[in-house]
Amino acid sequence: MEPSHAAPEHPSQRLTREIDITSLFAESGLRKRANVMLNDNTYEIDPSDVKNSWTYLAFMGFKAAREEKADVGTFVSVGTGPGIDGIGANEIFRPRSLVLTDIHKKVLPVAEMNFLNNLGRVKPDVFRVLHGNLCEPLAGRGIKADILYANLPNLPFHGRDIFGGINTASFFSERPAKVPREFRERLLALQHAFLLGGQKQLADGGLLLLNVGGRMPFRVIERLFESAGLSILRIVTLLKLQSEADVILKGYSDAEKKYGVEFDFYPYDEAVRSAPKLAFDAHSQRAALGHCRLSATDAYGAWKRGAKIAHLAHLVIAEKSRGKALPPFASRAIR
């Protein structure tokens, strides 16, 4: 493997602990042992509950995307956090080049170390770790992706030091783009900016994969992709426990009050009794959950009284639009 790690300067950091994430790979149908380090700034994963993790949804989406695209030259994860997505992508896509980026400098050496420490026999020819905002590190270097993946935060950051802790619930954008009201009110501003930039960094025939919360009617997500010149090909949906519930439910509840919109949450125990954990469409679980839907404000109240809260999460697989209509399953409105 060509040693071309363009890693940023190694900042002083505390490697807080090592965790065994073999269960994540096993639950995703992958035979691989993996251990990763996490520091104070990397995204958390609970190895005892991997089916409620975004990375599990990502891996299931990567497998669906592999059915669409078997030959992957370059895989990129934008906002990699601890780099677990890169380890899984390497196993699933076996790309010739693999690039991990993040806006948080202190997570990048951890992502790099985790990726290199978990390489088995499958190795990309080129591995790069790049720092920067959304797709800017790719655009600046002319990198085009065959698979471009991201799982980005939704809540705009209003505090003083966004890089002080785990930067997963809130986002920071160095150059905020002008965001259509519909997407700003649904807390999809960073996703909007990512799709606009990402579309330009796709290689011919490349696929863009976005992990996005399904806390709003799916037609909003369809419009988000359409507005960036992308057509949805496939969707994987996970009924997921709301993580970081204190911060995120409050953030969505505040947005409901500020913008007069409503988001979709569910009481977790009732939801898992009513709908399958995983589905390969956007709509079937939502239809089965209608009877127990909660607004963010109600869900936040229920969480404060001790309830566990669920939401839908979609891994959306899209390609550059060629002026063709959306497939019927993707364009069917729910409400």
Ligand SMILES: C[S@@+](CC[C@H](N)C(=O)[O-])C[C@H]1O[C@@H](n2cnc3c(N)ncnc32)[C@H](O)[C@@H]1O
């Ligand atoms: C929810 S975590 C996702 C981690 C990992 N990709 C996954 O799927 O599990 C979001 C990551 O995006 C990064 N991030 C936030 N804003 C960003 C931006 N504007 N550009 C690039 N990365 C960003 C955060 O530092 C964090 O590591």
